[in-house]
Amino acid sequence: MRRETRRSGVFTRRALLLMGGQVALLGGLGFRLYQLQVEDGAKYATLANDNRINARLIAPPRGRILDRFGVPVAANRPNWRALLVSEQTDDVRATLATFSRILPLDGHEQERILRDVRRHRSFIPVLVREYLTWEEMARIEANAPDLPGIVVDAGSTRDYPLGSQLAHVVGYVAPPNEHDLAEDPLLSLPGIRVGRSGVEKYHDEALRGRAGVEQLEVNAVGRVVRELSRQEGVPGEDVGLTIDAGLQQAALQRLGDESASAVVLDCTNGEVLALATNPSFDPSLFNSGVPQAQWDAWMHDPRHPLMNKATRGLYAPGSTFKMAVALAAQATGAVKPTDRIFCPGYLDIGKTRFHCWKKGGHGSLDMRGGLKNSCDVFFYETARRTGIDPISAMSHQLGLGVDLPKFDLPEQRTGLVPTREWRIAQGHPWNIGDTIVSGIGQGYISVTPLQLATYVARIATGRAVQPHVTRLMAGVTQPGGRPEDWPALSVPDKNLQVVRDGMWQVVNAPHGTAPLAKLPDPRWEMAGKTGSAQVRNVSRALRDSGHFNSANLPWGYRPNALFVAYAPYDAPRYAISVVVEHGNAGAEAAAPIARDLMMQTLTRDPANRTQPPAQRVAEAVPAAAPDGSRRSEP
C-alpha cells in the first residue's frame, strides 16, 4: 500500500505539473490571440479589405466635338465586340470552330484566342473579334444557342463623320503610351484613347472626363461577388467649334487636287469658319492602328497629307506682305500715301539690280497704285526708306511671324519676320539687300496661311483679333466671340484705309492684278491681294535670257500662289487666305479659289448664324470707326 501511495503521489504531482504547463501554454496562445486580434486588429482588418475589395475605374464616355451649328464632327460609335467566356462553354475549340463557320477566324487568330483563354481565369472574357458590323453581330446573336460562351458587348470607338475633311482641325485619338499611363490611371482602362492632334489633343482633358470608381467585392480567385459602391464618373465635355462643317467641306472640294490650304475667318472676332488643308487623311485609322503601307504612303507623299499646312506650313508671303510694308512706311512717315515713286522696272542698290515683276516698269505710282499693281520697285524703295525694324514691328502687330497665343490647336508654327537684331544674333550683318527683298515678302520672311488670314482680318477691322476654333465648352460660350473682346490696333484707321483702298483696287479697279477675284454678286465687293512667292532663286542669266517662264518649271520648283482677301469691302466680315503650293501665280491659281470660297461664305444661310453679319464696319467695329470717305478713286 505504501508503494501505491508513493506511486500515486508522484503521479498526482507530475499530473499537476503537466496541467500547469498546459494551462501556461494555452494562456500563451490566448495572449497570442490578443496580440493578433486586438493589438494588430486594425492592421489585419485593412489587409482583409485589401483582399476582398477591388476598386475598378469606369471609363466615362469621351466628349463629342461639334461644329458651330451642332453637327457632330467627332462622336462615339458603339464598337460591337464578340467575347468568349471560357467557363460558359464545355469545349472552347468547338465553340471557336462554330464561330469561324459564321465569321471566319484564321488559324493565327484562333491560336491567339486559345492562348488568351489559357492565360486568364475562366470567368474573364477574352476578345474574339471587334469592330463587328451590325450584320455580323446579328448573325452571331441569331446563332447564340450554338455558340456557348460567346458574348457580344458594345464597347465604344471614336467616329469622325466628316472623315478626312476636318481631320487636321479635329485631330485624332490613339491608344495611350507608357508616358500617358503614368499621368492618369484612367488611361489604363481598355479602349481608352488619348487625343494626339488637333482639338482632340488641345482639349483632351475636358473631352476625356473623369473616371468613375466601382468598388467590387472579389473572392480569392478574383471573381466578382458583388458591387459595394459605385461612383459614376464625369462624362467628357462636348466641345463646340467655330468651324462651319458645310463651309469646310466646300473649301476642301474647291481645293481639288492641289496641295493647298485655305483659311476663312470671321474677321470681327477671329472665329475660324474653315481651315482646309489638302490633301488630308482618315483620322479614324489612328484609333485602331495605322497599317504600315498607309503610313509609308503618307510619309513619302511630297504633299505631306499629315501636316496641317494652314497652321504649320511656312511660306514666303510674297506680295501679300506689301500691306504690312505700306503700313510701316506710313507709321514711320518714310513714305506718305500720296508720295509717288517711279518704277523703271528695276532698282539698283550698289552693284545689285532688283527687278520688278513687270519688265517695262510701272512708271510713277502712289501707295494705292503700288498695291493695285503690286509694283515690286515701289515696295523695294518703300522698304529701303522705312528700314527693316519698323516693317517687322508692324508685321508682328498684324499677326505675321509671331505666335497667335489664343489659337487653340496644338499644331502652330511661329514663322519669321526678321529684325536686324535677329540676323546679328545669328552672327551675320544685316545687309541693305535683305531689307529690299523683305519689301516684297521674300528673303527670310516666312508665315503661315492662318497668320495671313489673321493679318487681313486685322487690316479690315483695325482690331487685334486672334483666330480660334473653340466656341463652346460644355455649352458655355468661350470669351473672344464678340468684337469688343479684341483691342484696337495702334494703327490709325486712315493709314489702314489707304491699304484697304489699294486692296479694293487690286480686285475691282480696271487693270488690277487680280481681276479673277471679283465677286460675281453685285451686292458684295471683295478687297484682296495676290502673292506669288519664289521657292528658289531665279538666276540673272536666266531672267535676262527672256525665255524664263516659271510655269514651265518642275512642280516642286514653281512659285507658291497666294491670295488674301476680305469681304464685304464696305462692312468687313470675313477674311480669307489661300495658299496653293507651287501654283505659280497667285492671281490665277489662288484668287479664283478665294473668290469662290468667299461667295460660299457670304451666301451660306444667314438664318443659321449665331450672330447676324454686321451691316457696316461702324457696327462691327465701333471703337475703330473709320473716317468719312473710305473709297478713293483709283
Next chain:
Amino acid sequence: MQQRLSRERPLDLGTKLLRVDWIYVLLLCALAGVGYVALYSAGGGPAPYATRHVMRFSAGLVLMLGVAMVDIRVIQRLAWPFYGVCVTLLVAVARFGHVGKGAQRWIDIGGLQMQPSELMKIALVLALASWFHRASWERMGNPLFLVPPVIATLIPVGLILKEPNLGTAVITAMLGASVFFAAGVRWWKFVLLAAPVPLIARIAYTHLHGYQRARIETFLHPESDPLGAGYNIIQSKIALGSGGMWGKGFMHGTQAHLDFLPEKQTDFIYTIVGEEFGLIGTLAVLGLLCLIILGGMLIAVRCRHQFGRLVALGISCNFFLYVFVNIAMVTGAIPVGGVPMPLVSHGGSALLTVMLGFGLLMSVHVHRDVEFSESRDT
C-alpha cells in the same frame, strides 16, 4: 475487508451510467456545438458540413458511452493486442494506403477512410499505461525496464515519420513522453534525452522532405512567398486579426466566405470563430477547451489505479496536443502541421477517434475504484 469486498462487486449498467461524468459530456457537446456553428458558417448553411457534423458527433457520443461501459480491466487486457493491430495498420498504410497531399496517411477499411496514426496514439497510450500499471517506484528506476516501452513508442513514431507526417510523429513522441513522465520516469533521464535534441533536429532538417522544409521556411518568413507556401499562414492571420475584439458577425467573415481561407472547414476552422466572433469568441472556445483538458486530467488524478490514471492522462494530453498544435498553427506560432481542431473540424474518422479516446477516459472515470487482480510483479 468489508470495504474491499464492496469494491469488488461488479457494477451494473445503471450504476455505471450514473457514474458517467455528465458535466464532462455536456462540455463535449458544447464544443461540438461550436463546431456546428463554425461549420454552418463555413458551408454557408447546414449543408454540406454542419448537419453531417452533428450526425457524426451523435454517433461518436454513442460510441463514447458504449466504450465507457466496458470494464477498464478488459481494456487493459486488450491494450497490447490493440497496439499490435494499430502497428499492422500503419505498416499496411505504408504499403497500400493512398496518397493524400503528398503523404500516405489514409487507408480504407470497409469503405471507412481512416488515418491509422490517430488510432495509433490511443493504442500507444493504452500499451504504455498497461506496461507501467504495476511498475513500482523502484522498478521505474531500472533503465532496462524502460527499454521495451521506449521501443514500443519508437516503432509507431518511426512509421508515422515515414508516411511522411512530421507533425503527427512529433505529437506521438511527445504523447509517449508525457506518459513516461507521469509514470514516474526519473527527471534526469528526460534531461539526458532532451540534450541532443538540437543536434538531432539539425541532422533531421537535412533529411526532411522539401515540403516540410518549405513549411518551416515559410513559417519563419511568411511574407517572403505570399502567394505560395506562406499564403495559408498569412490568410489565416488576416482572418483572425481582422475579427478584432468582437468579430464581424456570424456568417459575415469576408476571409472565410470569399475563399481566402484555405481548408477553412478542416484545419483552419478556428479562424472562422476568430473572424466572426472576435477575441471574445476565440477566448471562450479556448476556455472551453481548457476545461475539457483539465477535466480529463482531474479524472486521471481521482482514479485509484495506475492504469486508469495513465490512460486518462494520456488521452487528455493527446487532446491538449491536438488543440495546442492547431491553435498555434492558425495563429502562426508554429509551422503548419495539418492537425485539425478536435470536435470542431469537419472530418468523420478523426471525430470518431477522438470520441473513442473520450470513451476510454469515461471508462476510467466510471471504473475509477475497481481493483485489479494481484499482478505478477510486485
